[in-house]
Every structure is written in structure tokens, then in C-alpha cells.
Amino acid sequence: MKAANPSGALTRGLRLGKLGLTLTGSYLGYQVQNLWLEPGGRDERRRRLNQQASRQIREELQTLKGPVMKLGQMLSMQSALLPEEALAELANLQMRAPAMHPTLARAQFKAALGKHPEEVFREFEPNSFAAASLGQVHRAVTRQGDRVAVKIQYPAIRTAVENDFKLLRSATIPGRISGHVPTALLDEIEQRILKETDYLNEARNIELFHEKLKPLDFVRVPRVWWDLTTERVLTMSFLKGAHLGEWLAPRPSQSLRNLVGHRLLELFWYQMTHLHALHADPHPGNYLFAPDGAIGLVDFGCIKEVPPEFLELIRSLLIGDPLPDDRQQDRLIRLIWGPQPAVNNGVARDVLKAAKEFYKRVYPHADGGCPRGVALDFGDPKLIQGLAQIGSQCARHKLLRPEWVFYKRAELGLYNLLHRLGAKVATEDVLRKYVRPEATPASAP
């Protein structure tokens, strides 16, 4: 290996230096270090990364081409393209901060709250039970006896992220690396990651969703303990429930899986139409499933607001049939690619057509006239592969508006989740309930 690439180590060394991959200075540095440093599961992970489809990603990571945004981009646009384990790996990479041992977790808690955990909790588990975005979660019991989950952020993540982006923008990075990603997308990703580093922001999101999702009685959203919450530590009520894998292990019945699938889809469209915001991260680890089919939501660091015109766009794609006229199509194109689309008009129309096709598969009866309750089988691999194909056709055109990228990521994540559930869902019923009533006024031609 080494002989084949004698100057490799030096080149890589320089490249690392250029990217400021210092010990504390780079969030990306953490990700790459984790991949190679951590003893547990490292070899297994490496092996998985070697598998065909993910090889390319590994090379991208190793050569560190436009790292953070590359990850974001791949995650957001190609989620349906990649084998599941590669996807999990990437999701992991993007969200994972280095693990903290008990001594560091305790120290960081004190750095954030001014007191040690044992001074403010009746019980506090020194070892974390789950990894979270940019940190990890510990079980604890408050002085009043309430069970809570305490999320602690890895120290200095914010500085590290800022350093990464400063370097990505600096002139020393060859245009080849960062040039193919529009600045707007770069800004968007930085803003999102930085926002996620502020747990107070996340706490506000939790409150908002707690309040606004009340009408959906099958959804559980935690409560925030404000006096034990800062920018770096978030204390919230402990939600019961299992992650998807565990929940599926005892082989729940088809009807229960259908119910949960229906609820997930309902939850998605309810957020779109009533909250105009999305709990956008489709990572399966962000849902907790109860035995009775209730759905717990965790991790609100990544909330995406949905602009009204955007919802209108989705509606047109979902329901208008056939595609709207040229003038309207131009409008849609501007919505997807921004005011001055840097994309060939013909190509853009092809993408619109593909998107239309995409929705037709997920909502086959969206053009109306279908009896209620006809279920679509998300467990069917052909369906999900078809979606993936169309998804990739859209994703190849990189100059999309950032909002669209994140929306796509959330939506594809949802369908992947339904696929893993093997749920049969009457998609039209959900559409009719949430999307259709306003979209098709009686007077429409």
C-alpha cells in the first residue's frame, strides 16, 4: 500500500494541515479521527466502508474534499441511493461528536452549568445511554424524583465548526474542492450545524413542538427542565419507547406496523401544513416507538421552517395533474433553483417531470377518484428503488435551493423509514386529510 503511493503520507499530512485538522480546532477532524481512532467497532466500520457503494464516500472522506458540506450534500440528496449501512455510517459521521468518558462528561456538565451532576440530581448515570447530535445522553433522576434524559454536548464543538467553515471559505482551499458547492448551501449548512450547537434553541423547539403537536394524540414530545438547561446541556423528560430496530425485533403485527406507518406519514404532513416546520432529521434514532404504536420524538436540534410558497410547490407537484402550464412551471423552477436558476431550462423541466413521477408513485391516487383506504406497500423493494432512481435524477443537479435539499432529505428519510417498517399505508387518506382540502377548492377547473 505504502509503496504504491510513496508521497501519499506527506501529501495527506499537508492537506490535513491546510484544513486545520488540529486536535481541538476542527469538527470535521473529530469525525475523521473517530473513524480511525476509536478501538470499538473500528475495523468493522472500516470494512463496511469498504463495501462497493460506500467506497467512493470513504475516498471523499480521506481526501477531504469539501468535507462538511460534502457530507451534508450526500446525506441530503442521496439518502435513497446508498445501501442502508452506508447511510447509517454517514448519518453517524455527520452527527457524532467524539464519545465522552464519565470524567469528561462530568467536567463538561460543570463547565456548562457551574455545578457537578451529583449536586443537582438525585441520581445521575456516569455512562451515557445514547449518542446524540454533537454529544451524548445520560439518564438521571431529578431531586423531585422525575426521570430525565440529560444531553451533554462535547466541549468546544461550536469553535470547531466555525474553524472548519472559516477554512473552507478561505482562499487557501482550492476552488476544485469547494467550488462546486454554492455559497448559499455552504452558509445554510454552517448555520444549521451552528444552530444545533445551541441547546437552548433546541429546548425552544421542543416546547414549540410539544405545544403544537398536541392535536396528534399519538405523538410524545419531551418536556424541558429549563433550570437544568444551558447552551451545552439539555435536560428533558425521559421518553419511553424503543428505537426502530429494537421495536421491530419481536416482530410486531402487520396491522401495528401499518398503524405506525400511517402515523409517521400523518405526522409529516401535519408538520408541513400546520406547523410550517419540520422535525427534519429523518435519522431513525430520532424516533422512539412504544408497544402501543405511540411515537416519541427526540432530538429537535434540526428544525426546518417550511416557507409557504414551498408548500405550494409541493402541492402542485403532488396534486396538479398533468404538470401545470409553462408559466407555472417556470415559477416552480424558480422555487426549486432560486430566482436565477443556474440550470438549463430543459433539464429543469425534466427534473420537474421526474419529481411529478416520484409523487405519483407515493401517492398513486392523488389525482382523486380513488376509494378511501387503498394502501401502498412501502415494504415493496421495487417502490423504494424506483423512488431512489428518481431521487438520484433530481439530485444530480446540484444547484438546488438549500431549503429544497433539506426538505428532500426529510421526505426521503420518511419513506425509507416506512420501508424499514414494511408498512402498508393509505397515502391518499393522509393526503386528503391534510394536503388536499385547501389545494383543490371546489371552483378549480
Added chain:
Amino acid sequence: MSPHQVKPQKGPRPGKRAANKERTQHAILKAALELFSKKGFHAATTKEIARKARIAEGTLFNYFRTKEDLALFFFEQELERMMGWFRQEKRLQRAPLPEKLFAIIHHHLERISPYEEFIGAVYLRALQPASKLSPLSLDSLELKVRYLRFIRNILTEAEEAGEIPQLGDMGPYVFGLFQLAVITHWLHDSSPGKENTLALLDRGLKVATSVLKKGGWEW
């Protein structure tokens, strides 16, 4: 154990005098530290320290001839306390090496954090070759050797457990230098809760351990 409780010393006369002496030393140190953190190491005078400790200034000189002697005594006390603390931390004994070393440096930082200005001043002093606090001075030698031996024992355990290769005496020296670098960083760290230092400490120890284990940095 409160700082004023003193273990009876071994010897023919474990008596009252030794206990009294220790008590006075601690009273002086306590008074000095309070003044240092209020007024700063340089501004605090021996006169004020003596008054605060409720002893005559002359008596103070019987115990500590200079403020540097006081600082040395402070570090000796801290080291003693550190070793006692580490011995009784049962969970830490079984933790991986990077966590043990993290805990040692972090514990030290927590202990000295109320006296940041004092520590900063001591560091500047220690750079002067003639200072008793200088790493090259004979006065600080005993303290240094005790600390190196303490670290050496921990590293030896890790060597025997196969966590790191044989480092010999070099290990504790390199660790000592790392600790100095971390404390320097800590003194200048203005991040909230000095969290940048936590990250530096954690990543530094993990990377160092990993590199040692692999015998190099292979990319």
C-alpha cells in the same frame, strides 16, 4: 478528611508540637491563598498574610521565608491530596489510560481554579532560572520526582496491561510537558467554562495513546 486534620506522624515524639506546626502552616497557606485570589500574588504582602493568619510577621518567616516557599508548599499539599484522591477513586483505577490521565490533570485544574491569578504568577516566576519554583531548582526537585513517580506507576500499569508500549522514564516526562502545555492553555482559555481546554485535554490524550499504541500515525 478536612485539611486541618493531620495524621499522627511516625517517630519518637508524635506530639503536639508537630501538629501545631502543621496547623499553623495550613493557616498561613489558607490566608495567603485568600489574599492571592483577592489581591494577586505580587500585591499581597507577607505582612497582610501574617495578619490574616493571626500570627506575627516574624513567625511567618519561621515557616516560609518567601512567597515562593509558600507556593512550593501549596503544590506539595496539592500533590499529596491528589495522590490520596486518586487512590480512593475505585472506578478510575479500572478506567482506560486516557481517562485516568484526563482525570489527574482535570482534578488539578479544578483544585487550582479559584487561584488562577496566583497560578499564572507562579508560572511566570518559574521561568526565572534562579527561582525556587523553576523546574531546574533543587528546591522543587523533590516535589517533581514524587509527581513523576506517581505518573510512572500509572503508566507502568498501562504498559503491563498492553495499553501502551514500554515508555520507560520518558513517559512521565512527556506527560509532564503535556500537562504544562495544558495548564498554559487553561490560563489563557476564555471559552465558557474553559471548555476548549477540556477538548484539548481529551483529544490530546486519546490521540497520544492511540499513536503510541500503533507506534506511529498511519493514515
